[in-house]
Amino acid sequence: MKKRVLILNGNSRVIQRAKSLDLEVVILQRENSPLNKKELSKADYYLEVDYHNTDLLFSTVSSFLNKYPVDSIISFSEDALLPTVLLQEKFNMPTNSLQTVLLLKNKNMMRDYLNKRNFSRVEFQIGTSKQDIINFIEINKCSIILKSLHGTGSEGILKINSIRELIKFDPWIRKFKIKEFLIEEFLDGVEVSVEAFSFKGKHSIIGITDKIVGENFIEFGHSVPTMLKNDTVSKVKRFTEKFLNHINLQFGPSHTEIKLTKNGPKIIESHNRPGGDGIVHLHKLVFGVDVVYWTLSAIKEGREMIEYEKHTCGGAAVRFLDLPAASKVKVVSSMEHLNQDSIYRYEINVKTGDMIKVVEKSRDRLGYVIAKGKSPQDAIEICEHAIDQLGIQLE
The missing domain is CATH 3.30.470.20 (ATP-grasp fold, B domain)
Structure with a gap:
């Protein structure tokens, strides 16, 4: 009998891998998911629910499991990791504890946990005001990093080297609408x-x-x-x-x-x-x-290890497009002329007429090139050459 797995916020590539293992796949997505149902059509079952609404999530999944029991509940998506562990505990299918997942999701909880165990000690505190930052800098005498407590994708990170640089603080607070933040010594x-x-x-x-x-x-x-x-x-x-x-x-x-x-x-x-x-x-x-x-x-x-062959190629690299903000794209040429043996995949998210915005988080990046080479340095050079060959002209 096939094993059945419930995957929160999975995509077509995850489904493809699961089906290649002869697993039955249940996909659970949020109602406003950017992935359309056509992309997920190879799943055996599809559920649509706001998985951050815990009561609604439990009710929906409970009704489904009464008809179609599953062997495992998992997610590979940052957005769905906490709902996943809540489901695992609710339906007695634990993989990791709720405490472990909360530690990984909550930056100040993690810092406190590690410091108490004298492992990877980093000075930190929760801040709510400019005075909290001043006090921290005066006590620890170091450059600092300010972070949102639950931010992802490098969004909303601010470095301050001294009290004189606190001029950056008020615009940062307004821009990211942060009420509480993590103050850490800069590493x-x-x-x-x-x-x-x-x-x-x-x-x-x-x-x-x-x-x-x-x-x-x-x-x-x-x-x-x-x-x-x-x-x-x-x-x-x-x-x-x-x-x-x-x-x-x-x-x-x-x-x-x-x-x-x-x-x-x-x-x-x-x-x-x-x-x-x-x-x-x-x-x-x-x-x-x-x-x-x-x-x-x-x-x-239920196997711990899977045999795999190390070093199938000498190196691989990814480079993201980095274009000057406030410029306008005049021309973007095709990448079809590039050496497809070395270029593994690429994505270009700019077109003629676009205005380049400031990249403030990972999702803002304009595209990438992934290449393989004889060494990591060789792969890096192939990526950079490919980006140079794009022929993006700016006004």
């Missing part, structure tokens, strides 16, 4: 992310991703495998495993962002889902690991 150093998969509390590190982060903390590039030295790679892997143990992550993919500071690795944030921005594709190209397929296979087979 200086190289930033990487770590992709991992957990099964019954045992963690497999898939790989480390090198990152390019802009001045406003939005990521404009990734490459795999990491170009860190071997001893640093080992240190980062051990650090990540300890972190995942601290938060008691039991099952599924994780994406953990880390700063390599002079005082050692420090957690920026983490998520119990795959990394975005094409990171899943980069690790699949280089290591042969499709972490979404891996997760679904573990649900079906």
Whole structure:
């Protein structure tokens, strides 16, 4: 008998992977989902409900499960991780605890939790006023980062180096309509992310991703495998495993962002889902690991590990378009002339006549190119050459 899996906020690519494993698929989407039903038509069942309305969610899923029991409830989407764990606990299908998911969703809760365990200690506090920031800077004598407590996609992050720079604060508060915010000491150093998969509390590190982060903390590039030295790679892997143990992550993919500071690795944030921005594709190209397929296979087979061939190619990279704001697009040429053997996929979201806006969050980026090469540096150069060859002319 086929196993049946309920996936919150899944897309056509997730459905395709599940069907390739001969799983029956139930897709649950919000009513205002940007994905249309045609894209999700290969699912066996489709439910539409506001999954942030907990009572309505429980009622809808309970009625469905009375007729069509499922073997697992999961999500690979940031927006649906909390509703998913609430459903898992409600219907006794736990993978990770509610506490673990809340820690990963709530930045100040995570900081407090780790500091009390003297792991990846970072000075922080909750702020509601300019005076809170002044007090924090005077006590800790450091540059700071201001964040929304529940923000995602690098949205609404502000760096302040001194009290004199507090002129930035009032416009920031008004723009993002923030009443409470997280004040953290600024962590200086190289930033990487770590992709991992957990099964019954045992963690497999898939790989480390090198990152390019802009001045406003939005990521404009990734490459795999990491170009860190071997001893640093080992240190980062051990650090990540300890972190995942601290938060008691039991099952599924994780994406953990880390700063390599002079005082050692420090957690920026983490998520119990795959990394975005094409990171899943980069690790699949280089290591042969499709972490979404891996997760679904573990649900079906109950197996901890899946055999995979490491280094299927020497390197892979993604670069995002970075165009000057307030300029107007005059010409965008086709990418069909590019070397399709090296270009894995691309997306261009600008057209003739568009005005370029300031990129304030990850979703604002204008397109990307993913390439594979003989090494990560080779893949980076292919991406950058492809973007140069776009022939985007600005007025």
